[in-house]
Ligand SMILES: Cn1ncc2cc([C@H](O)c3cccc(CNC(=O)c4cc(-c5ccc(F)cc5)cc(O)c4O)c3)ccc21
């Protein structure tokens with residue numbers, strides 16, 4: 001039977017990158033997606049913006065909503081200090097299976113906990129199940145109509161603290177108008193837009209960085 005795109009992406013990682021070298025994994029995925037098959041990774045251009053936000057923040061507790069093949073998981077985890085933890089939520093079992101192998105190939109499994117399940121089910125369980133008080137950094141890259149409800153859910157569950165940074169992918173393409181309107185108008189957030197391009201294309205897209213003010 002025909003392979004899936006995530007399976008072909010994993011093969012490209014295993015063929016064209018070095019086990020235990022996250023940068024080579026990132027480069028192999030970007031090369032595959034630019035020259036072979038487009039895939040919905042945050043990509044190299046927006047990825048560099050993601051890197052700078054993470055490096056500046058040095059977060060201990062990170063939540064990623066939407067793992068897909070683990071590209072942004074690897075980008076974030078490779079920058080985390082020893083002892084820091086990234087929890088990534090993926091509801092699609094096929095994506096999760098590939099992501100686990102990509103994360104393991106990069107040698108980052110000790111920093112990453114991939115949870116198979118939906119954000120709406122797992123956000124309310126973060127405290128009792130993972131012993132998480134609050135998150136320092138949240139990367140939103142899952143279904144675009146879940147960004148706003150899940151942000152409100154994280155607020156209600158007390159998972160955000162003064163200074164928690166939310167970084168949202170695809171705020172232009174495909175777009176998240178209700179989320180943007182909320183974080184840009186709420187007195188509880190200081191928000192700014194990083195203009196970029198849709199991964200591996202010339203179309204406009206960007207990241208919205210929103211700091212929770214408590
Ligand atoms: C509830 N819950 N909890 C965990 C969780 C995890 C998932 C999956 O990881 C998943 C599956 C399918 C789609 C997404 C969202 N991503 C996108 O839709 C996207 C599209 C494009 C684009 C842009 C232009 C196009 F022409 C086509 C696609 C570019 C991008 O960067 C994207 O992130 C995420 C889903 C719901 C989940």
Ligand SMILES: [Mg+2]
Nearest residue numbers: 042141169170
């Ligand atoms: Mg995305």
